[in-house]
Amino acid sequence: EVQLVESGGDLVQPGGSLRLSCVASGFAFSRWSMSWVRQAPGKGVEWVAEISVPGDTTSYSPSVRGRFTISRDNGKNTLYLQMNSLKPEDSAVYYCTCGDSRGQGTQVTVSS
Secondary structure (H helix, E strand, C coil): CEEEEEEECEECCCCCCCCEEEEEEEHHHHHCCCEEEEECCCCCCCEEEEEECCCEEEEEEEEECEEEEEEECCCEEEEEEEEECCCCCHHHEEEEEECEEECCCCCECCCC
């Protein structure tokens, strides 16, 4: 059974930083590309970032490029999202995804 468990969400002030983690189990993590998506209240799901299987190719939504960094540790079956220079519009529930699977999400709130 595929399991994705996100953590690291919090309330942070504008300009602050957070690092999200996603621990994967139940599948061969090192063989799959992984992504982060987010969903703000009343809005649709927005793709945020993706990382390739070896981890040497990444891509980002224009809304986060230059501020967020996606990475992975295949030895720990863990996906990360480093978020810097956070803005109120980054507030959302963040999910890690693999194919059609996603976790329960972690809440990020950016507010003063």
